Amino acid sequence: MATTAAIKVDKPKKKAILRALRKKEPKLRENPKTAMFIRGESTNETVQEILKDLFSLKKPDAVTFTKKNKIRPFEEASSIEFFGQKRDCSLFIFGNHSKKRPNNLIIGRLFDYHILDMIELGIQNYRGIKEFLNKDTPQSASGSKPCFVFMGDEFDNNETYQVLSNLLLDFFHGTYLKKIDLATMDHIITCTAIENSIYFRHYYISLKKSDTKLPRVELEEIGPSFEMVIRRTRLASGDLRQESLSIPRSLVKKKDKNIFKTPTGIKARVHTNSQDFNQIATKKMKGLKRKRGDQDKGNSRKEQRTRESPNKRPRPKESPNKRPRTKESPNKRPRTKERPNKRQRK
Numbered sequence: 001m002a003t004t005a006a007i008k009v010d011k012p013k014k015k016a017i018l019r020a021l022r023k024k025e026p027k028l029r030e031n032p033k034t035a036m037f038i039r040g041e042s043t044n045e046t047v048q049e050i051l052k053d054l055f056s057l058k059k060p061d062a063v064t065f066t067k068k069n070k071i072r073p074f075e076e077a078s079s080i081e082f083f084g085q086k087r088d089c090s091l092f093i094f095g096n097h098s099k100k101r102p103n104n105l106i107i108g109r110l111f112d113y114h115i116l117d118m119i120e121l122g123i124q125n126y127r128g129i130k131e132f133l134n135k136d137t138p139q140s141a142s143g144s145k146p147c148f149v150f151m152g153d154e155f156d157n158n159e160t161y162q163v164l165s166n167l168l169l170d171f172f173h174g175t176y177l178k179k180i181d182l183a184t185m186d187h188i189i190t191c192t193a194i195e196n197s198i199y200f201r202h203y204y205i206s207l208k209k210s211d212t213k214l215p216r217v218e219l220e221e222i223g224p225s226f227e228m229v230i231r232r233t234r235l236a237s238g239d240l241r242q243e244s245l246s247i248p249r250s251l252v253k254k255k256d257k258n259i260f261k262t263p264t265g266i267k268a269r270v271h272t273n274s275q276d277f278n279q280i281a282t283k284k285m286k287g288l289k290r291k292r293g294d295q296d297k298g299n300s301r302k303e304q305r306t307r308e309s310p311n312k313r314p315r316p317k318e319s320p321n322k323r324p325r326t327k328e329s330p331n332k333r334p335r336t337k338e339r340p341n342k343r344q345r346k
Contacts, residue, residue, distance in 0.1 A: 012195060021218050023088070026102045028251055029176060032061045032078065032174055033061065033089075033091050033171075034087070034088065034090070034099070035092060035093065036083060036087060037054070037055050037064045037065065037092075037093050037097070038070065038080070038083070038093070039051065039065055039096075040069065040071065040094060040104075041096065042098060043067050043095055043097050044097045046103050047104070048095070049130075050103075050124070050126060050128075051064070051221070053128055053224040057202075060143055060241050063087050073106050074106075074118065074232060075146065077085075080094070080108075080115065081110065081113055082113065084255070085113040091171055092109070093107050101122065104121075105122075105123055106120050106121070107121065107167060109171075111236075111243075113245045116236045116241075116244060117234070117236055118233070118234040119163065119167065119230060119232075119233050119234075121228045121229065122229040123342070124227040124228075124229065125225075125226060125227050126224070126225075127225045129224055130226050131224065132222050137333075138186075138222070139222065140204060140222070144186055145173075145177075145185060145186040146186070146187050146189045147230060148188075148191070149190045150188070150190075151190065151191070159235070161193060161198075164198075165292070168189075171296055172189070186296070187202065187203065188202075188203050188221070189202050190203070198227065199224050199225075200225060200226050201220055201221065201225070202221070202223055203220060206218045206219075206220055222264040244266075251258050
């Protein structure tokens with residue numbers, strides 16, 4: 001019989017290495033997703049500015065690669081998967097520039113350190129954050145959650161547009177929060193699909209005084225703003241996507257039985273046995289007592305019911321000539337005529 005020796009794994013001696021390994025372990029509630037901003041072999045100024053501006057929006061969950069990298073994600077994605085495993089990143093943006101594909105951006109995500117989705121975008125009419133900067137222009141706080149608005153029928157009907165919208169939401173999701181304070185939502189990102197192009201705009205939400213209790217909302221563009229055109233795509237298969245969307249059982253909420261929601265509020269359904277009104281303990285009152293005549297009527301009705309019941313046998317009729325039997329005790333003397341008193345004798 002052949003035996004297989006168990007592989008020994010030496011535990012790290014340093015506590016810092018232990019902490020780093022524990023952070024990478026799978027959890028019920030995962031850490032906020034970090035993104036990699038990778039420069040290609042050939043880039044221009046617009047591509048570099050786009051990477052910088054998107055990095056400023058994604059802070060602090062972002063990592064930049066300043067050096068040039070000879071990578072072609074659609075041909076061979078092993079290097080991106082290696083960087084994602086090394087830096088513990090699940091999102092990436094790759095920027096490059098060439099004659100065939102000018103101002104090119106590739107946005108994608110990883111699952112289990114393997115590429116899940118990738119979409120190649122062409123950037124046109126780019127305006128960076130520097131062009132909108134002035135003394136009066138406000139700035140959004142770093143790490144704050146943006147509000148997203150997707151406009152256009154393509155986001156409802158086209159699969160690639162739906163994956164792109166989901167990817168952008170996943171990219172700017174940030175930390176998981178049970179409740180959101182509306183005061184902290186200070187910027188909004190809009191994506192409008194018109195004639196095979198997507199318009200990306202970034203606005204600051206300013207609340208100003210008004211005559212009513214509610215404040216007056218105004219939008220002020222703070223950049224970046226550009227147009228995107230979809231070029232190449234690499235979408236996940238149905239089985240892989242279903243596996244990536246699986247939720248652990250401990251996080252799945254159990255359905256509350258017999259509880260349902262209505263427009264008026266939450267209601268509950270209670271199941272009880274049918275109530276027997278004859279067994280209810282009520283308070284007896286003098287006014288509800290029966291009179292003697294009513295009691296006789298009630299007794300006569302009971303007698304009629306017992307006579308009419310088919311289960312009971314009818315009593316045999318007695319003959320008129322027959323004398324009625326009398327039970328006399330054996331010790332008792334037979335009755336005689338009463339003797340008259342002494343006064344009656346006289």
